[in-house]
Amino acid sequence: MSEHSSSWTSVDQIAGEVLSCTRCVLSETRTHAVPGDGSSTAAVMFIGEGPGQNEDEQGLPFVGRAGQLLDSLLEQVPLRREDVFITNVVKCRPPGNRDPEPDEVDACMPYLRAQIELIDPRVIVTLGRHSMLRFYPQGKISNDHGRIISLGKRVLLPVYHPAAALRNPRLNETLVQDMKRIPEAVRESLLLRSSAPDGPAVRETAVAATANSANDTNGSTQTPLAEPSTDETSGDQDQMTLF
Ligand code: URA
Ligand code: SF4
Numbered sequence: 001m002s003e004h005s006s007s008w009t010s011v012d013q014i015a016g017e018v019l020s021c022t023r024c025v026l027s028e029t030r031t032h033a034v035p036g037d038g039s040s041t042a043a044v045m046f047i048g049e050g051p052g053q054n055e056d057e058q059g060l061p062f063v064g065r066a067g068q069l070l071d072s073l074l075e076q077v078p079l080r081r082e083d084v085f086i087t088n089v090v091k092c093r094p095p096g097n098r099d100p101e102p103d104e105v106d107a108c109m110p111y112l113r114a115q116i117e118l119i120d121p122r123v124i125v126t127l128g129r130h131s132m133l134r135f136y137p138q139g140k141i142s143n144d145h146g147r148i149i150s151l152g153k154r155v156l157l158p159v160y161h162p163a164a165a166l167r168n169p170r171l172n173e174t175l176v177q178d179m180k181r182i183p184e185a186v187r188e189s190l191l192l193r194s195s196a197p198d199g200p201a202v203r204e205t206a207v208a209a210t211a212n213s214a215n216d217t218n219g220s221t222q223t224p225l226a227e228p229s230t231d232e233t234s235g236d237q238d239q240m241t242l243f
Helices: 011-019 053-058 065-076 102-119 129-135 162-167 169-179 182-194 205-214 234-241
Strands: 044-048 085-088 123-127 149-151 154-159
Touching: 011 102, 044 102, 044 129, 065 162, 065 169, 085 102, 102 129, 123 129, 123 182, 129 154, 154 169, 154 182, 162 169
Parallel strands: 044 085, 044 123, 123 154
Antiparallel strands: 149 154
């Protein structure tokens, strides 16, 4: 699984290519491409939808109002921004913050896939519905937010988009609670890896007990996509290879 399917060998190299990328029309209207930011060995990776105006101006992810909210959420976990990696499904701002078109998402996906492979995070926190659907097509954000979902060797934790919480203050407390499940999601991912056939022996009973008891709370742990069936579309197969 450590085989990399792309030719990129570092996160910086990916970023360099993104900065001058013209693989889709979003390159024509962007000010700066936004490859992503943070630790190239992060255990936790956050994936938003696409840069907004502030991000487009600065070339950095989540630096506007939604970014300020994300910063305060990270503090509450607690996590430092420099210890995580933050990126988006598309690296260039869709004009007027429209949703990215499928062909734009497809064009940009090799970058995200390579970032995931190289950084190899244990936990992927998707920010918002669109980002969740890339990884968990059958998901419904109103049901699945805050759930710890095992996907292959990683754990997915879908949460509401910070911008949604800014628009709807009632979502804010939900988002806080969901983000606070990140440490538990990391523990869950450790169990996944330690129970893999060639993984290290399971030793951490206390961790196992904590993670199992947590399954009784608001979210259940699932393994819905462990074995992609053979009749998936090629697009779905691409999503599977992210894990
Ligand atoms: N919203 C996103 O989805 N991504 C950003 O980088 C900023 C706002
Ligand atoms: Fe390239 Fe992605 Fe930007 Fe499109 S959105 S130009 S594929 S970096």
